[in-house]
Amino acid sequence: MWIAGLSALLSHWRRKPLQLATLILGLALATALWSGVQAINAEARASYEAAASAVGETRYAQLLPREGAIAQARYVELRRRGLQVSPVVEGRITVAGDSWRLIGIDPLTVPADVAPSGADIAGDLTGFLTAPGQIYAPPAALDGLAEGLDQQILPAEGLAPGVLFTDIGVAQRLLDLEGGISRLILRTDQPLTLPELETLAPELDLRRPEAGSDVARLTDSFHLNLTAFGLLSFAVGLFIVHGTIGLAFEQRRPMVRTLRALGLPLTTLITLLCLELLILAVIAGALGMALGYSIAAALLPDVAATLRGLYGAEIDGSLSLRPAWWLAGMAIAVSGTGLAATGAVWRVARLPILVPAQPRAWARASEDRLVLLGGGAAALAATSLAAGLFGQGLIAGFVLLGAALLSAALALPVLLHAILGLAARTAKSPVAEWFWADTRQQLPGLSLALMALLLALSANIGVGTMVASFRLTFTGWLDQRLASELYVTARTQAEAPALRAFLQERADAVLPIWNIDARVAGLPAEIYGVADHPTYRDNWPMLDALPDVWDRVIAGEAILINEQLARRESLGPGDTLALPGDWQSAIGGIYSDYGNPAGQVLVGLPHLVARFPGIEKRRFGVRIAPEAVPALARDLREGFGLPAQNMIDQASLKAFSLQIFERTFTVTAALNVLTLSVAGFAILTSLLTLAAVRQPQLAPVWALGLTRRRLAALELARALLLAVLTIVAAIPVGLLLSWVLLAVINVEAFGWRLPMFLFPRDWLLLGLLSLLAAALAALWPARRLARTPPADLLKIFANER
Amino acid sequence: MNVSAPICRAAAAILLSGVIAVGAHAQGFAGMGTSADGFALPRPGAEFAFPDDHGPHEAFRIEWWYLTANLRAEDGTDYGLQWTLFRSALSPETGKGWDSNQFWMGHAAVTAPDAHYSAERFARGGIGQAGVRSDPFAAWIDDWQMTGIEAGRLTAAAADFAYDMTIAAQGPFVPQGESGYSVKSQAGQASHYYSQPFYRIEGTLILPGGPVKVAGHAWLDREWSSQPLTEDQTGWDWVSLHLDTGEKLMGYRLRSALDPAYTVATWIDPDGTPTPYRAGVLTMTPTAITEVRDREIPTEWRLTLPGRGLDISVAALNPQAWMDTAIAYWEGPVRVTGSHDGVGYLEMTGYD
Structure with missing residues (x-):
């Protein structure tokens, strides 16, 4: 059975x-x-x-410097006081044109599970520790590295892409970090007589293992x-x-x-x-x-x-x-x-076994159902509103978004029903009356497909608006932010003064771009020094600032922070922020800093240099007439001997930034198109399946004298009408979605809020495309109807009744 | 300890390579003063020069500062402690900072009748994390340190125990073997070796049950070499005994896969005068075996030294005094009974 x-x-x-x-x-x-x-x-x-895990970040607590590096002597001092820590040196090196993250450890003090799998350090400890040294690399990358490095290159399959792993001594030398340590891994086997960590190393920040890596959080x-x-x-x-x-x-x-x-x-x-x-x-x-x-x-x-x-x-x-x-x-x-x-x-x-088992187009256009849908829509709208008003964080943002979208989808049949009801009152002829009534009758069968279309369309409009608004804002911001015509970097610290002097003779202004990497409010951040120059006063994309903010910054009375940092820490002009080295400073203003996941702080250059004399002083922005840039670049190459890769002009930098931007949304765009295709397919299948079960409803109309052609045309018109109504409804939903993306999701996800711009031409294009898709989807069943042999239609009376 | 076990084993193996796994070819070059791979070799007849010889001898492959102590608490409970710093050179030529060829390992332990605690530390030379300075004397790895060699302080701390002791020498430094040239095999493998067996030691052990005030005798062994053992030698059994008469006895038995065991002894008078005994005079015979970590370990011995009328039983205070370090071995305090009474330390390696 x-x-x-x-x-x-x-x-x-x-x-x-x-x-x-x-x-x-x-x-x-x-x-x-x-x-x-x-x-x-x-x-x-x-x-x-x-x-x-290549550096044990996930499993061990770590001690991090608030800025710069930990002195090696300080590490030894901590060990001599009993603290069981293991040093890590980390930085980027370029080998044969590729950039690598180089991690150096001390195998004698590091916890067992920090080394990447496949790296058999114990098998040849002497080789790892003594000259020329060994560097472990992802297996796929071995060939290119061997030529660029003196060390023995060995494969370790557990290494993340782009990571090299070696002894701390080798790493310090390759990174030019002799005597410096990037961070300390805190071992779990501390001596029982150890003093409190706060008194042992008050200058270091403790990062707990469960905090996860910065990258994962970002x-x-x-x-x-x-x-x-x-x-x-x-x-x-x-x-x-x-x-x-x-x-x-x-x-x-x-x-x-x-x-x-x-x-x-x-x-x-x-x-x-x-x-x-x-x-x-x-x-x-x-x-x-x-x-x-x-x-x-x-x-x-x-x-x-x-x-x-x-x-x-x-x-x-x-x-x-x-x-x-x-x-x-x-x-x-x-x-x-x-x-x-x-x-x-x-x-x-x-x-029940005994009811007539008639296919009934599987749903009735009952008032009950509409009430149910309307109720659902209202409940979801309320959820969405609550999430928007009381919710915190990205998850709440997505609840707001999801509930709003679903609410709109559920409300669509109710709305369409109402509109069709109104339209029916305008009907003058019996055919028109039948058309409206029949459309209403079909609504339940099509409503799921229409809901899908609404979702896909509004997602498309919303995301499209978000991306386009972002692009517009971003390009304008780049123009402001990248005010210098040429950006140059000296090869070494020693060369920097000569480079500066060389440029000063030839350019309108030479602006130092000096920064340190530090931890501000517990996360990695950059602190930049800013020189007193109209370039900044005129161009810096300030969102909110105290009066005379630049004078205050130059005088060392105030600092500027980027929007991300301000939002994350809920800071505004007038608040104070603790910077590394017991540096409390008043916030003078907040500027927009799109595309940067990290916090950023701007301080007066002399004040930064005074606090951190060891700061790297190699980068400069050069103000010069745009047409003079190529000549200056040539001078730098030929007269000063600066390699081409140490300078980049404004246009290239902008192009590079925009390229990153475009790539960010390639995936979004691809998913968008895929979603829309799924919705198009949904309409097609709904219409096809409806067409099959609608013959009993159409046969009587045909029998009353409407030709098959006419019927098919009406079917097509009905599909297009419903599609148009859905498209129109999708526009406000899409705009709502894009507002949520710009003002809620972006703020939570990236830390910046973007102004919203409207792009009606895009909607029109999208609407036409969707209409075309709906027309194509409706054409097939309509054609089939037009070509149904009259005998088949006659049979319906015999078979179904 | 969650030190990387393989790395530490490798490190310990390097450290002890001079002791356990040496090539047999070296003795042919012994007379020339350096081995074939560039390390210095011990020379007979070389005089110790203090305080310089308290410090490291970096031209030699391996060296140690090895202190053991028999302690008694105020309630009469016996304890033992160990503080050891090993030095090893990865290669004959050295570099600066992380490129230093010097390599350090510390072992610390406390033995109670019913418990044994041990810990180890590793460090590289060149950055200051571990090292030895001869004058004023200081030997350290991390926070474990011995400062002062005539009188000084000795500390170590691990996750489950710690100690803080003061030491004071009550007698002279004693050369072992022929004026400090200690022969380790019939083939002539040797080391430079002297001891300070006359320390009074007192201080506090910090144990999971709380602090314990203790006092007793300590014994420091200083030894350096490049290739002290032959390839067929599988391990050793070593004792340092404080007899109640004030006399001291150092003896060891080197076990060989090929030959009978090679036993050596030095009798030390209360004034520090040593009498070395040629190979074979001392007898060491296991009299009881204890299963320790799935190994058969002789934890009671009969020792005889006919010239001194010595016929004693040496029994472990705690037969489970297993050093659970990267290279594991048995080391713990012993009680001496028989023709002489006393206390001492027993170390046994190579019971795998």
């Missing part, structure tokens, strides 16, 4: 291969986008983890953004699955009744239905995973470029397969199917 029952149920799919394809494809698409995004995130997180928001997109796509995909399953179950009502009448117990029937769904979900899930893997593999290089450009985070450009990812993907496919099918299975379970 089990086999017979299952084969009877499955026979439905054999007879409706298109429906089967729709179901599988919908589920596969939903799974694909979701799992693709997850694969990207997993890959990136694994890279961060590998990068962090990139969290980026990955959350991707996840949100994946979720949106999954939701859109589920609309398709829900629609198809609902339709298939409705169409099988006669079969279900027959099976029950033949004696198949209800529990057996339900089990069989679930089994059938499980089989379909597994097949579609596997397809979706394969598809998701391809999507992830295609997008990963762009994600990697974004993360490198924006956060300096290195992730591997190639994707590895993780069992957890497969399992999670399959689980989401199966549970998604379950979610989408619950209603349908529930209805089968409650189906």
Whole structure:
């Protein structure tokens, strides 16, 4: 009975291969986008983890200097007082044109699990410690390195991409950091007589292991953004699955009744239905995973470029397969199917055996249902509002966003119903009356597809508006911020004064760009010194400032901080901020600093140099007439001997910055297009399935004298009308979405708020494209209707009634 | 300790390589004063020059400052403590800072009748984290230090124990072997070796149960060499005994895979006059075996030295005095009974 029952149920799919394809494809698409995004995130997180664990960041507390490096003598002093710490030296080196993160450790004091897997230091400890030394590198990178370095290069597969691992002595020499230590790993086996850490090393900051690496914290928001997109796509995909399953179950009502009448117990029937769904979900899930893997593999290089450009985070450009990812993907496919099918299975379970088992276009346009939808929409809107008013953080931002979008989607059928009701009153002819009434009647069948379209369109408008607003703001900001015509860097500290003198003779002004890396309010930040020059007074993109702020900064009475830092720490002009070295300073102003994940502080240059005499003084901005830049660059190369890579002109720097910007949103744009395609597909499938069940409704109209052509044209018109209404409704929803992205999500994720600009031409284009997609989707069923043999329409009266 | 076990084993192996795993070819060059790989070799007849010889001899491959103490608390409980600093050179030529070829390892332990605590530290020379200075004397690795060699202070601290002691020498430094030239095998492997067996020591042990005031005798061994053992020698059993008569006995038995054990002894009079005994005069016979960490360890011995009428039993205060360090060995205080009574220390290596 089990086999017979299952084969009877499955026979439905054999007879409706298109429906089967729709179901599988919908589920596969939903799974694909979701799992693709997850694969990207997993890959990136694994890279961060590998990068962090190369220096034990994830497992051990660390002591960090508030600025600069820890003196080696200080490290020895701490050891001599009993503190069990192990030194780490870290920095970037360039080998054969590639930039590497070089990490040096002391193998005799480092905890066991800090070294990367595959690095057999114990096997040749003498080789690791004594000249020429050994450097461990990711296995793929060995060849290029051997030529650029004197040390023996060895593979260690546990190393994150872009990381080299060596002895501390070698690292200090290669990084020009002799006598300096970047941070100390705090071992867990401290002596029982050890004094308190606060009295031993008051000048060092303790970072707990659970705090995670800086990179992981900084990139969290980026990955959350991707996840949100994946979720949106999954939701859109589920609309398709829900629609198809609902339709298939409705169409099988006669079969279900027959099976029950033949004696198949209800529990057996339900089990069989679930089994059938499980089989379909597994097949579609596997397809979706394969598809998701391809999507992830295609997008990963762009994600990697974004993360490198924006956060300096290195992730591997190639994707590895993780069992957890497969399992999670399959689980989401199966549970998604379950979610989408619950209603349908529930209805089968409650189906009385004796009612006429007519397909009823599987949903009635009952007032009840509209009330339910409206109630849901109102509840979600309230949730969204609450999240917006009382919520904190990125998660609240996404709740606000998600609830608002879903609320709009649920409200759409209600709105359309109302509009169609109003339109029906204008109807003069019987055909027009039938048209409006029938459109209203069809609304429930199409509403899921229309909701999907609304979601995809508003996401598209919202994200598009956000990106375009960002781009506009960003380019304007770049123009302000990059005021100097040429940026030069001396090769060494010693060369810098000569370079400055050389430039001063030839340029209008030479502005030092000197900074230190420090920790401000517990996170890495940059402190820049600013010279007294109109370039800054005229151009600096200030958001909020005290009067005469530049005079105060130059006098050392105030500092400027970037928007990120101000928002993170809730600071404003007039507040004070603690800088390294017991330096309390009043905040004079806040400036915008897009594209920089870190906090930044601007202080008067003389005050910075006085506090940190060891500051690197190699970089300068040069003010000169733009047309004189090439000549000066040539002079620098030929007259001064400065290599070309030590200078960059304003235009190149802007192009470079914009390139990073564009890359950041490549992934967003790609996901956007994919979501829209899923929505287009949803419309097509809805119309196709409706067309199949609508023949009984159309046959009487045809019998009353309307030609098939006319009927087909009306069908097409109806689809387009509904699409237009949805597109129009999507615009305000999209704008709301973009406002949330700019004013809530961006602030939480990146720390900056952007002004919103409107781009109606983009909406028009998008609207036309969607209309075209809807028209194409409607054309196929309409054509089929126009070519249905009259005999088929006649048969309906015989078969169905 | 969550020190990287393989790295520490490698480090310890390097440190002890001169002791355990040397090439057998070296003795042919012994007369020339340097070994084939560039390290200095011990010379017979060389006089100790203090305080310089308290300091490191960097031309030699391996060296140690090895202090053991038999202690008694006010309640009569016996304890033992160990403080050891090993030095090793990775190569004959040295560099500055992190490029130094010098390599240091510290061992510290406290033994109670019912417990044994041990810890180790590693450091590289050249940066100041570990080292030895001859005058004024200081030997240190991290916060473990011995400052002053005639009278001074001795400290160590680990996660589960610590001690803070003062020492004061009550007698002279004593050369071992032939005026400090200590032969380790029939083939002539040797080291420079002197001891200070006359320390009075007192101070506080800090144990998980709380601080314990203790006092007793301590013994410092100073030894340096480049290749003291032959390849077939598998380990040694070594004792330093404080007899109640005020006399001291140092003896060891080097076990060999090929030959009978090679035993050597030095009898030290209460005034510090040493009498070295040629190989084979001292007998050391295990009389009881204890299972320690899945190993068979002889924790009771019968020692005889016919010329001195010595026939004693040496028994471990705590048979489980296992040094759970990267290179593990047994080291702990012993009680002496028989023809003579006293206390002392027993060290046994190579029981794998």
